[in-house]
Amino acid sequence: MDKRTDLVSKGRLIDEMSFKSRFIEFITQWEVILVFIAIGVFIFFNAKSRYFLDWFNLMNATFQFSEKAIMALPMIFIIMCGDIDISIASIIALCAYVVGNTALSGASIPTLIALSLLVGTLAGLFNGVMITTLNMPAIAVTLATQSIFRGISIGLLGDQARTKFPKNFGIFGQQFIPGTIIPIEFALYLALMLLFAFVLHKTTYGRRLYAIGNSAEAARFSGINVKMMRIINFTLTGFFCGLTAILLASRILSVRSNIATGWDLEIITLVVLGGVAITGGRGTVFGVFIGSLVVGYLKFGMGLLKLSGTLMTIVIGSLLICAVLLPRLLDLYKANRKLKIQAQR
């Protein structure tokens, strides 16, 4: 059977499916399950703590996860193509060092932002070029650059800290949109999330990312410049590392060489938890958005209940494994069901 008749028969099958089948099809998508998990998290913590479901608290809690959620967006593109980047935390540290050090000499805020974005972009470009020109595995290259970028900031900064920043530097990471209770960071995240959703789901670039993730070889034969797109993905991620470095430095107003340590794995966790396949080619921005909220508010809620942060890691680790295991089990179940329906006819 060729692909087309296969699709036609599949379409007919869906048409003929009962309401119950279609309902099961919908309800067993990982994104939908995530929404239920999110609702469950809110109901649970609301029952446990009367401080949880309070608009001001909920908005204030976003300070704790907005930066990681922003980094998860370009990471979707990288993982969608079957690559991975474990050097992002180090790029953030490098950019933050540059910002902190330049601020010492009294540079203006626009200069600091431009510099951070530039350094991040260059670091990301370096990753992308190293990976694609020599055709080396992304995980190995970014393992090395993880040490290189972090090493530069450790080497230059040592055990020092940079804490002198321009007067209004704190607004990006600490202030709210005037007249509202929405933090600037979170508003920025929402805007970027919509932008990434548009690019991934509504543009040619986004469709090509899916194509590369499903088969880089086939994508190349169909005329997609796979190498260039992978370089763009890594460069874009570097750019957002620069942006995140500004937000982070602005929020905590202190730069040390160990800043953002361990974020790589946390951000990859957000992306995978959001339903993006680590092998590439499957996932949505919406899923990652819900996943980020679930993780962020789980942490916030457990903090309210005075549960330790380390306990939290057990929950996140288990969720991560469930995020991959559950859809697989559901797929098996659905396949069996379809077979049964077909057999009945």
Added chain:
Amino acid sequence: MAESSAKAFVQRAMARRELTLMMLLVVLLVPITIRSPLFLSPSNVNRILNDMAILAIVAIGEFFVILSGGIDLSVGSIIAFTGMVCGMINESYPAISPFVLLLIGLSVGFFMGLTNGVLVAYGKIPPIITTLGTVNIYRGLTFLLSGGSWVTAHELSVAYIAFPRNTFLGVSYLLWIAFAVLGVFYYFSRYTRMGREIYAIGGNPTAAKFVGVSENKIRVVVFLVSGTLCGLAGALWTARYASAVNEMATGFEMQAVAACVLGGVNFSGGAGGIIGVALGTLFLGVVTNALPVVYLSVFWQTFVQGLIILIALALNTISDQRKHRRMLAQRRA
């Protein structure tokens, strides 16, 4: 004729990762030794080897996972959990023999590796995701177990703390254990059926399955080996550093992977050897210890390590691609 065979010999030698790495090590050691003749003194060499022994044990476990085409990110957390278990047991039963503690470490690590392996093989979860999950879970369990408190040096028994430092024939127990692990797994990887099956699964899973290799079994075995060795490392870690802390060995997985990359282990699986991994570990140790000798601040250690990994990676890839091209040319001829 003689000339061309000599050329072929050189080419073959260059293709051997172990030899290239050994030469690089010598190239690195010459200027260091000229600068500081004491660097190669027996006591300093002994110190470097002892520093790297635990990493070598863990890297060998990581090697088998990478060889099968996977990756194990949970090694640091397994070390922390087993180290904490051993530390707390030692605190409660000071009279317990260090050998028993090692056995306990081994068995706890065995079960943690088994969990990883079963999730990967039978849950069909990619190794990177499985271990990304368990790195968090195991670290959290360590915290639950200890309640956030430490086991400090004076709560551990003297015999346990002294164990890795005790010497037999002038070499510390720690090194003997590392050499034993090296020897056993060298034999395992080269001369046993299962060892070769791991290479087969890593090189070409489909072909391996057609000749009757059980992929699931191999996937479980590699994580078992890695987990068990981490368990051993955890028991040794607590003794060597005379404390058990919740955060111990954080990020150690990156060191282990780095040693493998330096040793020429290929991330796509099926290529590399134990000797390479040992040399890669040694290389990391020499570089780390040589920095003060060349008057470079220890703060630059991370940077230099990363740079060396990147260079090693690039060299490996280039030589691989060359070999590949040569093979293609030979086939055409």
